[in-house]
Amino acid sequence: MEREAMEFDVVIVGAGPAGLAAAIRLRTLAVEKGNDLSVCVLEKGSEVGAHILSGAVIEPRAFDELIPDWRDKGAPMDQPAGDDRFLFLTQGRAIPLPAPPQMHNKGNFIVSLGNVCRWLAEQAEAMGVEIYPGFAAAEVLFHDDGSVKGVATGAMGVGKDGQPTEQFEPGMELHAKQTIFAEGCRGSLTKGLMSRFNLREGVQPQTYGIGIKELWEVDASVHKPGLIEHTIGWPVPSDVYGGSFQYHFGDNMVAVGFVIGLDYKNPHLSPFDEFQRFKTHPAIRPTFENARRVAYGARALAEGGWQSIPKLSFPGGVLVGDTAGFLNVPKIKGTHTAMKSGMLAAEAVFDHLTADKAGAAGGYQEAVQASWLGQELKKVRNIRPSFKWGLWGGLGYSALEAYVFRGAMPWTLGHHEDHAALKKASECPRIDYPKPDGKLTFDRLSSVYLSNTNHEENQPCHLTLKDDTVPTRINLAEYAGPEARFCPAGVYEFVEDQAGAGQRLQINFQNCVHCKTCDIKDPTQNINWVVPQGGDGPNYPNM
Template identity: 70%
Template sequence: MEYDVVVVGGGPSGLSTAIRLKQLAAQTGQELSVCLLEKGSEIGAHILSGAVIEPRTLEELIPDWKEKGAPLNTAAKKDQFLLLTETESVQLPTPPQMHNEGNYIVSLGNFCRWLGQQAEELGVEIYPGFAAAEVLYHADGSVKGVATGDMGIGKDGEKTDAWQPGMELWAKQTVFAEGCRGSLSKTLFQRFDLQRDADAQTYGIGIKELWEVPAAAHEEGKIVHTVGWPLDASTYGGSFLYHLENNQVVVGYVVGLDYKNPYLSPFEEFQRFKTHPAIRKYFDGARRISYGARALVEGGLQSLPKLTFPGGVLVGDTAGFLNMPKIKGTHTAMKSGLLAADSVFELLTSDEGGNEALAYPARFEKSWLKDELYRARNIRPSFRWGMWGAMLYSAIDTYIFAGKAPWTLRHKHRDHECLRPADEYSPIAYPKPDGKLTFDRLSSVFISNTNHSEDQPPHLKLKNADVPIQINLAKYDAPEQRYCPAGVYEIMGREEGKPRLQINAQNCVHCKTCDIKDPTQNINWTVPEGGGGPNYPNM
C-alpha cells in the first residue's frame, strides 16, 4: 500500500503530525494521503503517562478543542511539593517549572482516543492492532516505509492455521512516533548514526496506578510531587499524585535508570513509597483500578539526536523531547509533530525535490520548544551530585540564571553502564505486599489487561543465551528480575545449582526498561503480534 506519509505510532506526537498534515492539505487544496499504524489494540491502549497536560500546543493545533469535547476535564488547582524522610514530610516551595496553573489533569489514553477521532474526521487512515516490525529501504539507502509483522506465526516459527502475511506500507516520508526507545527507531539510530553529535540518552522508568478513593480523601485538581524517601540521596527519582474527577487519584513513581545498585527494584520502591504517612492517608478504604509502567526519556536538549534522515523524521519521545524538570512531555511531543508536519508538507509540495525534511530541525531551532528545552537542560544532569547537590544547583540555575547559564552539563554515560557489581552492595529487604495498599507484580499485571497470544515467538530476544547466567547472574545477581515491573524475567533452578533464565513474555507491559537497563545490552525488545500488550482503559 502506498501513501504520501506513513506515521508509526498513535501517541500524541504521531496523531498531532497526522492531523497537521491533513489540515495543511485542506487549507491548500492539496491531495495528501496519510496512514497511521498503532501496535496497540486501539488508539490509547498502550498510552500511559501521569498526566498533567499543558494545553499550549493543543491551542495551536485545534483552537476550538473545548467545543470539540477534548477530555480535559480537571483543571489543576493546587500544587504541593514534599521532601520525604522515612517518617516525616516537609513542604518545600514548588519549583517554577512545576507550577501547573492553566494545566489539566488528564487520562492521556483518553486524550489520544479523542485526537484519533479528530484525525479520522480529517481523513487519516488509522490501523490499530498493526505493529510495524521492519523498516524498508530503497536501493539508495533511504527509508521506503515499513512492514507490519506476520500474524499467526507459532512459537516454533512455523505458520499456523491463523497465519496472515504482513503488509508493506510505502511512503514518500515515514514519521517515526513510536514513543520511548522505539524498536524500529533504534535501528534507524544505528543505520544513520543519529546520535553522533549528541550526548548519550538517559531514561527513567515510570510506574503508575489508578485508584478510586473515598470522597473525604479526594481533592479534585490537587497535584502532589515528592522527592526523597524511599530512594537514597544518590538515586534520581520522585513521585506524583494527581486528583482527577470522579474521586479518582493517580499515583506513580519515577526512578532514573542510571541507578547503580543492582538490588534496587523500582516496582518495590513504588510500593514502599505508598506506605509513607503523608501518602497512605489518601488510600485508606480505596480501591485500585489499574496499573501500568513505561520508560521515559530524560536526556533533554543535549541528548536530542539528528531529527531527519533520507525518507523520514523522528518526533515525540522517540527523539526525546520530554521536559524533565516540568515532568511534562505531551505538549512538547505534540509541538515536535507540528514542526515535523509543516516541514514534511513543505518538502512534499515543493518543486525542489529531495527526500529529507531538513526544514524540520531549522524550524525547531527557532521555536518556543527549543527555548523551553534549553532552559531546562541542566537540571537532570545535575543529579550526578546527588539529590542535595542537585537541588542546590537547580535553585541557582533556575532563580539566578533563569535557565540560561553560560554552560551546559553533559550526559556522559548510558544507563546500562552505570550498574555496579552486586558484591559492592547488600540486598534490599523489601516488605511483603499486603494486598490492600501494596501489591505484587503479577496481580498488578493482571489489572493492566495485558494479553499476548501464547503461541507466538517471544518478542523479547536474547543476543546470546549464555549471558544471563554467565554474566548477569554471576556479576549483578540478575538485575532483570528487579528492574522489570511485570515479572517477565525469573531465574529458575537456582536452588538445584542449575540456574536458567525464564522469560514470561506474555506478562510484558511494553515498558522497554529491559532493552535500556540490561547491563550487557543482550536483551532486544521487538514488537509482538499487533494488538498484544496492555490495554489501558483510563491511564
C-alpha cells in the same frame, strides 16, 4: 507468501500525541493548500490509547495551536489543575518545600492521556487520516539508494517455533514518500535508524527513567479535585534520582506513581518495590487506605533533554515525540512538547512533498531549535544531569539555574549510558523489601492483571537475547540477576534448571507491559525488545 503493499504520501508509526498531532497538522495543511495528501497512522495497540501511559498533567499550549476550538469540540480535559504541593519525605515526615517554578501548573489540566489520544484520533479520522490499530510496524523498508521506503507490519499467526500456523497472515507493506516515526520512548525501529543513519553522532547519550503508575478510586473525604502533589526523598536513597506524583481528578480518582532514573547504581534496587513502599509513608497512606486500585502500568521515559536530541531527519523519514526525547523533565511533562514536535515535523514534511523533493525533509531540526519547544528544553538542559551529584547537589544546582541563571548559563552538562551505571552486586548493599499486604501494596502479577495485558502464547518471544548464556554467566553471577528486579511486570525470573545445571532465566513474555526498561537497563545490553503480534500487550483503561 508475498506481502501486499499500500501506497501513501505519509505513513506515521505510532498513534500517540506526537503521531496524531503530526497527522492532524498534515491534513490541516493539505486542506488549506488544496493538496489531497494521503496520511496513514499505524498503532501497535489493540486500539488507540491502549498502550498510552502518562501521569498526566497537560499544558494546553500545543492544543491551542493544533485545534484552537478543542474546548468546543469536547476534548477530555475537564479537570483544571488546582493546588501544587511539593514535599520532601523522610521515613516518617513530610516536609513542605516551595515548588520549583517549572512545576507550577496554573492553567494546566489533569487528564487520562489515553483518552486524550482517543479523542485526537477521532479528530484525525474526521479529517481523512486512515488509522490502523492492532498493526505493529516491525520492519523498516528501504529503497535501493538507502532511503526509507516505508514500513512493514509483522506477520500474524507465527508459532513459537518461528513457523507459520494455520492462522498465518503475512505482514503488510506500507510505502510512503515520507515516514514519520512516533514510536514513543526507545522505539524498536528508531533504534535501528539511529545506527543506520548515525543519528546520535555528536550528541549526549540518552538517559531514561521508569515511571510506574496506579489508578485508584478513593473515598470522597480524601479526594481533592485538581490537587497536584509531588515528592522527593524517601524511600529511595539520595544517590537515586526519583520522586512521586499524585493527581486528583474525575469522580474520586487519584493517579499515583513513582519515577526512578535508570542510571541507578545498585542492582538490588527494584523500582516496582520502591513504589509500593512509598505508599506506606504516613503522609501518603491515608489517601489509599479505604480505596480501590483499578489500573496499573509502567513506561520508560526519555530524560536526556536538549543535549540528547538526535538528528531528527534522514532520507525518507523524521523522528518525533518521545522516540526522539522531547520530555521536559523539570516540568514532568512531555505531551505538549511531543505534539509540537509532530506539528513542526508535519510542516517540514508537507513543504518537502509539495516541492517534490527527494531525500531528507529539510528545515525540521532548525524549526525545532527556533520554536518555543527548543527554547523551553534548552533553558532547562542542565537540571536533570545535575543530579549526578546526588539529591542535595541536584536541588542546589537546580535552584541556582532557576532563580539566578534562568537557563542562560554558557555550559551544558553531560549524560552517560544508564546500563553502564550499574555496579557489581558485591559492591552494593542488599535491599530487603517487605511483603505486599494486598490492600495498599501489591505483587507484580496482581498488578499486571490490572493492566489487561495479553499476548498470544503461541508466538515467538518478542524479548530476544543476543546470547542465551549471558543472563546466568554474567548478569546473575556478577549483578545478582537485575532483570528480575528492574522489570515491573514479572517478565524475567531465575528458576532452577530442570537438568540440574543451576539457575536459568525464564522469560514470561506474556506479562510484558511494553515499558522497554529491560532494553535500556540490561547491564550487558543483551536484551533486544521487538514488537510482538499487532494488538498484543497492555490494554490500559483511562490511563
